[in-house]
Amino acid sequence: MDRLTAISRALASTALALFASSCVVLVFTRTRTNAPIDEARVAELAPGRTTFADALLRLGAPTDVWELPGGARAIAYGWLDQKGDNVNVQVPVSRNFTPNLEIEDARKKFYGVVLFFDESDVLVEVRRGFLRTLKRESLPSADDE
Amino acid sequence: MKCRLLLAACLLLAPACLLDRSTTNGRPDEAAIAKLTPGASTASDVVALFGAPSEVVQLGKRSAYRYEHTVAKRTGLWLIVLGSLNTDTHSDRVWMFFDENSVLTHVASSFESERSEFGLAWTD
Numbered sequence: 001m002d003r004l005t006a007i008s009r010a011l012a013s014t015a016l017a018l019f020a021s022s023c024v025v026l027v028f029t030r031t032r033t034n035a036p037i038d039e040a041r042v043a044e045l046a047p048g049r050t051t052f053a054d055a056l057l058r059l060g061a062p063t064d065v066w067e068l069p070g071g072a073r074a075i076a077y078g079w080l081d082q083k084g085d086n087v088n089v090q091v092p093v094s095r096n097f098t099p100n101l102e103i104e105d106a107r108k109k110f111y112g113v114v115l116f117f118d119e120s121d122v123l124v125e126v127r128r129g130f131l132r133t134l135k136r137e138s139l140p141s142a143d144d145e
Numbered sequence: 146m147k148c149r150l151l152l153a154a155c156l157l158l159a160p161a162c163l164l165d166r167s168t169t170n171g172r173p174d175e176a177a178i179a180k181l182t183p184g185a186s187t188a189s190d191v192v193a194l195f196g197a198p199s200e201v202v203q204l205g206k207r208s209a210y211r212y213e214h215t216v217a218k219r220t221g222l223w224l225i226v227l228g229s230l231n232t233d234t235h236s237d238r239v240w241m242f243f244d245e246n247s248v249l250t251h252v253a254s255s256f257e258s259e260r261s262e263f264g265l266a267w268t269d
Contacts, residue, residue, distance in 0.1 A: 025223060025225075025226055025227065025228040026226060026227055026228065027228035027229070027230060028227075028228065028229045028230070028265075028266040028267055029229075029230045029231070029266055030230075030231045030232070030266040030267070031231075031232045031234075032231075032232070032233045032234065033234040033235075034234070034235060034236065034257070035235070035257065035260065052242075052251065053251055056240075056251055056252075056253035057253075059253075060238075060253055060254065060255035061238040061239055061240045061253040061254050061255040062240060062253065063238070065202050065204070065209050065211075065240065066202065066204075067202075067203065067204045067205055071205045071206070073204045073205075073207075083266070106234065
């Protein structure tokens, strides 16, 4: 057996071992957090008329609430539906699943609807987008955490 | 022979599956919400019924408490070179809003944790 054949066999064996042990895998991932809000219910909201109580009644508990300047407030309804497919090279020794951290991480990527209310709790504006961005834009300081 | 093949297939495929269910916090008591009266109940009443909130948000002179119970179901499947990892998370969430005197003004609740499902990454 010449040297080239020996190297080829070694490489083939290594590749086979990696594939067979699932160290190299094409992974399809999907992460869903919360269900998207019912757009029909959002369409029922009318800036200038809808109150804070009406909005809560129609849409339920928000995912986030924050203070706006001048005693006003905003509530947000967010969700995440993230798909991915990629080739992973992994060594499956151990991986901790820490739900709290993963949920907090997901919250940072939420897409959704934000309802802005004035100081009298009347709806002023409805905006859609990434909640983190919308929240940051609505706050006087950049610190939104 | 068929039994041996089936056993071999099971032994090869079964270790490549993952079903995981994780929860955070206790489920807010849905029935206890009816015991609260906006305009009369106070933050102390809320804490007495529901315990410590998951989050307290200051809204100027007003405030809000969030109670949240989360269920995450994770499904994994690895078949030699193909993998699927799906995580589905839903929550039971209750927000209590208080005025500047810590009197309850609004309650909003959504109970959706039972919507969490096991499934593959490519299924809807």
